[in-house]
Amino acid sequence: MSKIRFFNGEQIPLEMHKVRIVQKLELLPVEKRLECMKAAGNNTFLLNNRDVFMDMLTDSGVNAMSDRQQAAMLVADDSYAGSETFVRLEEKIREIFGTEFFLPTHQGRACENILAQSFVTSGSIVPMNYHFTTTKAHIILNGGSVEEIIIDKGIEVNNNHPFKGNMDIGKLKSIIEENGSEKIAFVRMEAGTNLIGGQPFSLENLEEVKEVCNKYGILLVLDASLLADNLHFIKEREERCKSMSIREITLGLSSLCDIIYFSARKLGFARGGGICTNNKELYMKMRELITLYEGFLTYGGMSVREMEALTVGLDETMDENIINQGPGFISFMTDELIKSGIPVVTPAGGLGCHIDAMQFVSHIPQEEYPAGALGAALYIASGVRGMERGTMSEQRDEDGNEVVSNMELLRLAMPRRVFTLSQVKYAIDRITWLHKNRHLIGGLKFVEEPKNLRFFFGRLEATSDWQEKLVEKFRQDFPDSL
Numbered sequence: 001m002s003k004i005r006f007f008n009g010e011q012i013p014l015e016m017h018k019v020r021i022v023q024k025l026e027l028l029p030v031e032k033r034l035e036c037m038k039a040a041g042n043n044t045f046l047l048n049n050r051d052v053f054m055d056m057l058t059d060s061g062v063n064a065m066s067d068r069q070q071a072a073m074l075v076a077d078d079s080y081a082g083s084e085t086f087v088r089l090e091e092k093i094r095e096i097f098g099t100e101f102f103l104p105t106h107q108g109r110a111c112e113n114i115l116a117q118s119f120v121t122s123g124s125i126v127p128m129n130y131h132f133t134t135t136k137a138h139i140i141l142n143g144g145s146v147e148e149i150i151i152d153k154g155i156e157v158n159n160n161h162p163f164k165g166n167m168d169i170g171k172l173k174s175i176i177e178e179n180g181s182e183k184i185a186f187v188r189m190e191a192g193t194n195l196i197g198g199q200p201f202s203l204e205n206l207e208e209v210k211e212v213c214n215k216y217g218i219l220l221v222l223d224a225s226l227l228a229d230n231l232h233f234i235k236e237r238e239e240r241c242k243s244m245s246i247r248e249i250t251l252g253l254s255s256l257c258d259i260i261y262f263s264a265r266k267l268g269f270a271r272g273g274g275i276c277t278n279n280k281e282l283y284m285k286m287r288e289l290i291t292l293y294e295g296f297l298t299y300g301g302m303s304v305r306e307m308e309a310l311t312v313g314l315d316e317t318m319d320e321n322i323i324n325q326g327p328g329f330i331s332f333m334t335d336e337l338i339k340s341g342i343p344v345v346t347p348a349g350g351l352g353c354h355i356d357a358m359q360f361v362s363h364i365p366q367e368e369y370p371a372g373a374l375g376a377a378l379y380i381a382s383g384v385r386g387m388e389r390g391t392m393s394e395q396r397d398e399d400g401n402e403v404v405s406n407m408e409l410l411r412l413a414m415p416r417r418v419f420t421l422s423q424v425k426y427a428i429d430r431i432t433w434l435h436k437n438r439h440l441i442g443g444l445k446f447v448e449e450p451k452n453l454r455f456f457f458g459r460l461e462a463t464s465d466w467q468e469k470l471v472e473k474f475r476q477d478f479p480d481s482l
C-alpha cells in the first residue's frame with residue numbers, strides 16, 4: 001500500500017482489495033443521535049449498532065473476511081473429533097509459527113484462563129510489557145500479580161520511539177533478582193500493545209527478553225492477538241528486518257517463545273483462538289483444561305467454519321499487502337488529524353487512532369471523564385462510535401475515591417478492511433469540527449455505576465445542557481446535512 005506513489009504527489013493509502021459484499025449503513029440526523037446517546041446513558045457500549053454510522057468501538061471479531069475465507073467456510077468438515085478442518089488449521093499453525101502442538105480455544109481470554117490456571121499460583125508474578133484487561137483479570141483471579149515494565153517512552157502520549165511496546169530489560173532483571181526466579185510464573189510479551197495504542201515491540205527487544213528468560217530458566221509467553229500489526233511495523237521500522245519476509249519475521253519471533261497464544265477475533269480475520277507450543281510437557285499440562293473449559297481437542301469451542309476461515313486468514317496474514325491495510329489507514333487518519341492540530345497518540349500504531357482527550361477537552365476535570373465525554377460528543381456530531389480508555393475504564397478504590405487514569409484516550413478502532421477512505425475522511429472532518437467547538441463539550445457524571453467493569457454497563461448523564469448546545473451549533477454550521 002505504502003509503495004504506491006501518486007502522480008499528483010498526494011499521499012493516501014490505496015486499498016489492495018475490492019469490496020464484493022456490502023452492508024448498508026444508516027446515518028441518523030443529529031437530533032436523533034442526541035436522543036440515542038442519552039438513551040444509551042452516554043456510554044458508547046450501550047448504543048445499538050443500527051444507530052451507529054461508523055462502528056469504531058473495537059477491532060475484535062469485526063474484521064472483513066476475504067473471498068477465500070468465505071469459500072473455505074463452505075468446505076468445513078463437521079465432526080466432534082478428528083475433523084479434517086482441524087488438521088488443516090493445525091498444519092497452517094505449524095507452517096507459520098513452526099510449533100508442533102496446537103490447542104484450540106473459543107477466544108483469546110480462554111487462552112489466558114488456561115495459561116493462568118496452569119502456571120500462576122498464589123504470590124506468582126507475571127512481568128509483561130503492558131497488561132491487557134482480560135489477561136490481568138485471569139492472573140489476579142489465580143492469586144498472581146502483574147508487573148508492567150514497558151519502556152518509559154511507551155506511556156508518553158507523543159514520543160516518536162518506533163517501538164513503544166518494548167520491555168525495559170533492566171526492570172525485568174531487577175524484578176527477577178528482587179523476587180527470585182521461582183516466583184515468576186512466566187514473562188509475557190504482548191504484540192501490538194493494545195492499551196497503549198497498538199504500539200509494537202521489536203524483534204531485537206524480544207531477543208533481549210528471551211536472553212534474560214533463558215538465564216533464569218523462565219518461560220516466555222507471547223500474546224500474538226495483535227501480531228499482524230506488529231509484524232508490519234517490524235518490517236517497516238527495524239533495519240535488519242527490511243529484507244526479511246513476513247514469514248521469516250514470524251518464525252524469528254516464534255522461535256524465541258515457549259508459548260504463543262492469540263485471539264482469532266483479531267489475528268486471522270475470524271473468531272476463536274488458540275495456544276501453540278513446541279514443548280510437549282507444557283502442552284500436556286494445558287491439554288486437559290481445554291477439554292474441561294473449551295471443548296474437545298479438535299475444536300476447542302470454535303465452529304468448523306470459523307476454523308476454516310482462520311486457517312485462510314492466518315495464511316493471508318503472511319501477506320504484507322494485507323496486513324499493512326489497517327496501519328496504513330490509521331497512519332493516514334492520525335497524520336490528517338495532526339495537520340488540523342488535533343492531539344493524538346504518536347507515532348500511529350495498529351488497532352486504531354487514539355485521540356488524547358486530556359488535551360482535546362483540557363477544561364474537563366478527570367473526575368468528569370473527559371474521554372467518555374468526548375466519545376459521547378463525537379457520536380452526537382458524527383454517528384461515529386469510539387471507546388473510552390481513561391478514568392471511566394478504571395475502578396474506584398476501596399474508599400470509593402476515583403482512581404484517575406494516567407491517559408485519557410478516545411480510541412477509534414479501525415476494523416481491518418472494513419471502511420473506505422471517504423468514510424475515514426468523514427470521521428476526520430467531524431472530529432475537526434468538534435475540535436473547533438471543543439469549548440462546548442462538558443463533563444459526564446454516573447447515574448448508574450456498577451462496581452466492577454463500570455465502563456461496560458454504567459450509565460451517565462451530562463453535567464449541564466452542553467449536549468443540546470452542541471446540537472444547536474451543529475445545526476447552525478450544517479443546516480441541511482445529517
Ligand SMILES: *Cc1c(COP(=O)(O)O)cnc(C)c1O
Nearest residue numbers: 107108109132194223225263265
Ligand atoms: C482482545 C485481546 C485479548 C482477548 O481476546 P478475546 O478474543 O477478546 O477474548 C487478549 N490479548 C490482547 C492483546 C487482545 O487484544
